[in-house]
Amino acid sequence: MTSEPRRAALYARQSKADPDGIDRQLPRIRKLANERGWVIVDEYVDDGLSASKSRGPGSNWARMLADADAGKIDTVIGVDLDRLLRSLQDLLVLIEHNLMAVTVSGDIDLSTADGEFRATMLAAIARFEVRRKAERQSRAQLQRAMQGRAPKGVRPLGYATNGDLIEDEAAAVHEIFRLFAISDGPSIASIAKGLSGLEADYIPASLPHLPKRNRTLAIERNVRRTANGEDPAPVPSDGPWDSSTVLGILRNPRYAGYSVYTDRNARAENKRRTWYAQIVRDEDGDPIAGQWTPIVEPDVWWTVQERLNAPERVTNRTGSTARKHIGSGLFLCGICEKPVKAHSQRYRCEGHIMRSREQIDQFVLAVVRERLGRPDLVDTIPSLDEPRLQAIRAEIGIHEGRIKRAQNDYDNELIEGHDLKRTRDRELTKIAALEKERRNLTITTDLGGVLDAKSPVKAFDDADLMIKRRVIDFFMTVKLHPHPRGKKTFDPTTVEITPRAVPGTAADR
Structure with a gap:
């Protein structure tokens, strides 16, 4: 009696920078299925998905598992194990879904104990390689940050990937910070509406209308894809800005010229503290300056952080500070x-x-x-004293540095808690006096040009x-x-x- 042929799912995956493209994987997978006389039910392709990223509900991997649960397939074919499984969790998922996995190279067959054992070992090795690669990349990123170089990854609004200013975006970022630094300034939601070109309360005309951030980035990625001979990806339609995007801009220390690094394995539970922890510091505890032009003054950035951290904002239900x-x-x-x-x-x-x-x-x-x-x-109208303003900023930096060094000494058990408190209280008193002088010198900039109109x-x-x-x-x-x-x-x-x-x-x- 002849058994029914196996019902096969062909699975292919590639990351964005992968030379072994989908068009080279699928023919080899189809050939194997045809040689064994299996029925090809469907092809499941995750294009542009890194091995280290989760294959969530929107992926074709998830769609394949759903078809397995529906009884449509019983076998999965991949070109090799690295394309199919990159962790023990992936292996267990296939086993839990009663799927047999076969690869073109190595012929791993999960229907046998030997095949399952080999797949387990190879998946563990693959996971090790992914972790080791991530650690190498983290060390490289930290080294870049210590040198003050622009971090790799998605460019922030206002900067190109190499750290150069994009003038129109930088002007928008500067205005966002200027507005929010004012104690009675607009809320994050109002700024988001202003950037979207929507009507909002208390938004000056100086805030420009910009396309939604993810649309701009998608268009830029397609330019690079086209230059590399790849097909462009879908571009999301324009729409209103999200408040979370504006919050991310206001929290980013790069805009104040601080070099940053994020240790993803040591994230603080408190989101607000995470942003401070991103600032890279030298052995004396002083922030390392980035090799790019700051868009806002450090004192403006810190003023914004104080407003964002204000208890009345953190605890209210709407998040509005206006x-x-x-x-x-x-x-x-x-x-x-x-x-x-x-x-x-x-x-x-x-x-x-x-x-x-x-x-x-x-x-x-x-x-x-x-x-x-x-x-x-x-x-x-008081006259501005720019040299004194610069001196005040430098003096505030000195006092902040003393607090950080005292904190480091306390963390290293070199001083007692009362010594840390005495130092902090003394330096904060001096900082408060300098901040008051700074506000007096710069107060006309907060009045929207009314006095000198x-x-x-x-x-x-x-x-x-x-x-x-x-x-x-x-x-x-x-x-x-x-x-x-x-x-x-x-x-x-x-x-x-x-x-x-x-x-x-x-x-x-």
Whole structure:
């Protein structure tokens, strides 16, 4: 009695840089199936899939296993074991799916105990080779990072793969950081909408509309594929930017000129700490500068990290850090002097005040417009001292280096915990004073050009909410007192406005 012929699945795989292409694998696999008189059910091809990558639900490997479960196939043929199995887990998967595996080279047959044993040994060796290759690549990447060279892999927005600037993208990155570094700046979601060309609250026109990141990268990959004589791959359609993509940009230390390296075997559980750990440091604990042009200043990058790490952002449900109202968190309660919160149509400090938001905003905005319209406005603009700004950055770096060296000494058990705390407290106090001086020198850059505009009042009215808030905070402190009982009309005396001494002016001196 003649047995039924085996139902074969032909499996072929190649990585992106593999010389033994699919078109050379499949003819050899078909030949073997035909010589044995087996029925070819289907061909399963994973093109551009590295041996070290997982073959997930979207792969043809997964489709083949699903067909095996459906009873459509009972045999898998590959050109050799490296194409079919690269780990013991892959081997166990085939066994669990009751599949016999046969290869063109070596004729591994999982239907026999000898074949299963040989496949187990060869799969273990293949896994060892994959791990050893990964370790060699990691050492090479670390060496590149210690030399300050651009890491290999997917290029970040704003940089070419060799580290050169791509001017239009770099300008977009600079604007993303500038906006988010402002304490009352837009949320990540709003920036993503702005990059997508969608309507969003408080997004200046200076934020450009860019194609979705994965579309740009896919088009660039196809240019390289065509140059290599390969067929282009499908390109995803354009669409809105994901907030996670914007977050990845804001977290990337490369934009501040720091050399980076990611040890994938020692990732921190806390995602925010992972970004700090990427910065490569020398033996003194100082960051190694990359051999590329930074897009943002280091102090801007660190300011962004502080905002991203703020407890109110980490714990809120929406992830939004943007203010929605002029005075929320800016105006103070006249009783306890704590910032008021927006509650429906009112400003509120629980137990103390509840005031109409519209009336308060109109009054404060009128005071600000009057101040901006004065002829002596130019005298309130402090002159920038760029040499001093550079010196401040250098001094902050020195103090940060002392903290890092103290931390290293503590980790190596050279100093006690109280010594580390004393050093940290002392240096952080000095850093805070330097940061305050830096903010005073650079404050006009945070005001959207309102103060030095041809018509400051019009520039203020045209500005977005975050700039309006910063202008208000620049000129004055606003305190809200309880409204008199029984009085229905607005009482301006209940809004206490105290002018600030503007840095760099006579009033400040």
